[in-house]
Amino acid sequence: MRNDAVMDFNNENYPIIKIENLYKTFYSKDGEVNALKDINLEINKGEIYGIIGMSGAGKSTLVRCINYLEKPTKGRVLISNKDLSKLNDKELRDLRHSIGMIFQQFNLLMQETVIKNVMFPLEIIGTKKEEAQKRALELLDIVGLTEKANSYPAQLSGGQKQRVAIARALASNPSVLLCDEATSALDPNTTSSILELLKDINQKLGITIVIITHEMSVVEEICTHVAVIENSRITETGTVEDIFTHPKSNWARNTINPDSKNMSPDIKTNSLRIVFDGSTTHEPIISNMILDLGVKVSILYANVKDIEGKALGQLVIEIPKDKEDREKVMNYLNEKNLVVEKVEG
Numbered sequence: 160m161r162n163d164a165v166m167d168f169n170n171e172n173y174p175i176i177k178i179e180n181l182y183k184t185f186y187s188k189d190g191e192v193n194a195l196k197d198i199n200l201e202i203n204k205g206e207i208y209g210i211i212g213m214s215g216a217g218k219s220t221l222v223r224c225i226n227y228l229e230k231p232t233k234g235r236v237l238i239s240n241k242d243l244s245k246l247n248d249k250e251l252r253d254l255r256h257s258i259g260m261i262f263q264q265f266n267l268l269m270q271e272t273v274i275k276n277v278m279f280p281l282e283i284i285g286t287k288k289e290e291a292q293k294r295a296l297e298l299l300d301i302v303g304l305t306e307k308a309n310s311y312p313a314q315l316s317g318g319q320k321q322r323v324a325i326a327r328a329l330a331s332n333p334s335v336l337l338c339d340e341a342t343s344a345l346d347p348n349t350t351s352s353i354l355e356l357l358k359d360i361n362q363k364l365g366i367t368i369v370i371i372t373h374e375m376s377v378v379e380e381i382c383t384h385v386a387v388i389e390n391s392r393i394t395e396t397g398t399v400e401d402i403f404t405h406p407k408s409n410w411a412r413n414t415i416n417p418d419s420k421n422m423s424p425d426i427k428t429n430s431l432r433i434v435f436d437g438s439t440t441h442e443p444i445i446s447n448m449i450l451d452l453g454v455k456v457s458i459l460y461a462n463v464k465d466i467e468g469k470a471l472g473q474l475v476i477e478i479p480k481d482k483e484d485r486e487k488v489m490n491y492l493n494e495k496n497l498v499v500e501k502v503e504g
C-alpha cells in the first residue's frame with residue numbers, strides 16, 4: 160500500500176507536482192542569493208522529468224523545495240493539488256515518505272549492512288523487524304543486489320551503492336522519486352545501468368521520477384520531459400523531442416546545436432539545418448540525396464540521436480552555391496517532409 164494518508168497521488172485530474180511562481184532567496188552575512196526566481200512547473204504522474212542546467216543554476220534548491228526540505232520564500236508547491244504550505248510538520252513528514260530521494264553521494268549508513276540500510280526507513284515508521292527484512296529483500300531483488308545483503312557499503316562499487324540508495328528510497332512505497340545528480344559520480348556504463356533501473360522502476364512501479372542533472376546525455380537516455388534552468392530561472396520546458404528538435408533557450412541551443420558562431424558568414428548562407436523530429440525513419444537521407452540528385456553536399460555537423468526508437472536532432476549541411484542545384488536540394492528535402500531551417504546565430 161502506498162502511503163497516501165496526506166494526499167491522493169492517484170488523482171490524475173491534477174499534476175502530481177505543480178510549482179507556481181516560486182522564489183527562493185538565501186540570506187547570509189555576505190548578502191542575498193536569489194537561487195530561484197519565478198519558477199513555474201507542472202509534472203504529471205508517470206513522467207520522467209529532467210531538470211537540467213549548469214552548476215549553480217538552482218537545480219538542487221528547486222528539488223529540495225519540491226519536498227519542502229527547503230521552504231520557498233514566495234510561491235507555492237502543490238503535490239496532487241495539496242498546497243504544502245498548508246501542511247503541519249507531521250503531514251510534511253508523512254508526505255516525505257511518499258517522495259523518495261537519491262543523491263550523488265549515496266548518503267548510506269557506512270557502519271550498517273546493505274539490508275540494514277534498506278530496512279532503516281521502514282523501522283523509523285514502525286514496521287516490525289521481520290516485515291521490514293522481508294520488504295528489504297524484495298527491494299534488493301528489484302535493484303539486483305540480493306547477494307550483497309550482508310555486505311557493508313565500503314565493499315560495494317559506486318553503482319552498487321546507488322542501487323542500495325534506490326532500494327532504500329523505494330522502501331516506503333513512494334509515488335515520486337527525486338534524483339539529485341544521482342549518476343554524476345558514476346562512469347558512463349554504470350550511469351546507463353542505473354538509468355535503465357530507474358526507467359524500469361518508473362514503468363513497473365508507476366513511480367514519477369524527477370531527475371536533476373547537468374548532463375544532456377542523461378536527459379536523452381531516460382527523460383520524457385525536461386525543464387532547462389539558467390541563472391535561477393526556467394528558460395524552457397517541453398518534451399525531450401521538443402528540446403532536441405527546437406531548442407529555444409540559449410543553453411539548450413548551445414548544447415544541442417552546432418556552434419554556428421564559428422562558421423564564416425559565407426558558409427552560413429550556404430548551409431541548412433535539417434531537423435529530425437522523430438517522424439522520419441533512419442534512412443540515410445543525405446547519401447541517398449547525393450546519389451539521386453548528383454549534387455555535392457557536405458555534412459558540417461551532425462547530432463542525430465536515437466531516442467526511444469525515433470531519430471531526433473539536427474544535421475547541418477553545406478549546399479551547392481548554384482541556384483538550380485540548390486532548388487533541387489530544397490525540393491528533395493521538402494518531399495521527404497523534413498523540417499529545414501536556415502542556420503542562424
Ligand SMILES: Nc1ncnc2c1ncn2[C@@H]1O[C@H](COP(=O)(O)OP(=O)(O)OP(=O)(O)O)[C@@H](O)[C@H]1O
Binds near residue numbers: 192194215216221373
Ligand atoms: N543554504 C544556502 N545558503 C546560501 N546560498 C545557497 C544555499 N544553498 C544554495 N545556495 C546558492 O544558491 C545558488 C543555487 O544553488 P544550487 O545548489 O541550487 O545550484 P545547482 O544548480 O544545484 O548547482 P550544482 O549542480 O553545483 O549543485 C548558488 O548560488 C548557491 O551558492
